[in-house]
Amino acid sequence: MIGVIDIGVGNVGSVIAMLEYIGSRSCLIDTPSQLDSIEKIILPGVGAFDTGVSLLKESGLYEAIQKAHEKNQQDILGICLGAQLLGHCSEEGTKSGLGCIDFKTLDFRRRISLRTPHMGWNRVELCTGKEYNNFLDNLNLSDDDRFYFVHRYYMECQNTGVHAAATMYERLFCSVVSCNRTVGVQFHPEKSSLSGLKLMKAFASHVS
């Protein structure tokens, strides 16, 4: 069973629709106790960083997700804002992120001249030669795979151990972060057509 966190920021509808399409059982999660009975967690997110943090705290899921990451017995996938929330902080806001993965989120506008938000389809280059111990080990991306991005803030890893994939938008930025069984993806797999389906299938079917 895959639990999709629903705290009011995130297009959970699309995530659930894609999971149904690939034949995975899923449910919506809005309280910590519901996390106990599921194998995998998806933290979607469309919205502002501080709002995401506040809503996670109000629901009690902030600490619950941190605990789940520490226990390392459930696969966790953060999507877009959900991925950024897994880090320490963001230039978009002032609140602290979950801190599960060692990275911070920065503002494109201060660093590149191309128009932002980064809005459209782009390639994701997975770092090879690494063992992730999560579904990324089973994810085979080809030259044709493209994912849909829509974001103004991007993940930056000083810690190369958590950097799992890069994407080019005037400069290379981190599009996937990974730490043990927790992965964050900047793009929207639930809106990335066949490439997104490939990723969701890999996540849903991975056995640790």
Added chain:
Amino acid sequence: MYHKRVCPTLLISGDGLVKTKRFKRPNYIGDPINTLKIFNEKQVDEIIILDIDAWKKSHVQFELLKEIASEAFIPLSYGGGLKSMSDLDYIFKIGFEKAIINRAAAHSSYLIKTAVKKFGSSSIIGCLDVTRPLLGNGYRLRHNKMVKISEMIRLYEDAGVGEILVVDSDRDGTYAGLDVELAEKVSKYCKLPVTIAGGTSDYNDAINLLNTTDVQAVGVGSAFIYRAQGQGVLINYPDRSLLRNRIREYV
């Protein structure tokens, strides 16, 4: 490598998909859910959905939009009658990436500022519904003739939207070709990504505009709905590899 986008633009009226000419005389095309299915299978870049009656009727067709969204594993934007935070809450919850605000912004940017704070700038699109005066040159807003387009762009930028959508109402449904001058004017004046829709004659017209201006995306209506001008309905979209090869890299 980042790709500029070619986006089918669908108009809804009642529970049907329609095509208009200059947003008048809607012609029934078919079932929007089925059309979404077809575009989803063709793996289009993104779909823009506009409900042309929603503002007048003060009613957003959430149930229909929910069904439409459930067919799409591709990005969706919606515009039409969005006036409140609860409207926007629901639009994102059911599976739309971006909400297009047009007339709700006419008198106050409060809704946009509040929406950006909660949903993030990447989720909110400011719409410029553009027309040309009968006499004289230039462009103006169709529903807000007292406000200059440049002022509206500034209002949207200051309010924090993530994208500007230019809807060329005069060219809607005409196959007259995209207005390159309009596209250049808006994209030069504005720092945000710009999408333009209205008048695309065929996919070459869309590709040409993307390659010669700083516009990031084109919305295409009639050319992807009809076999050709004056002919029957044929939902179509160019091959993805054609678009990838012909649209220049954005660097």
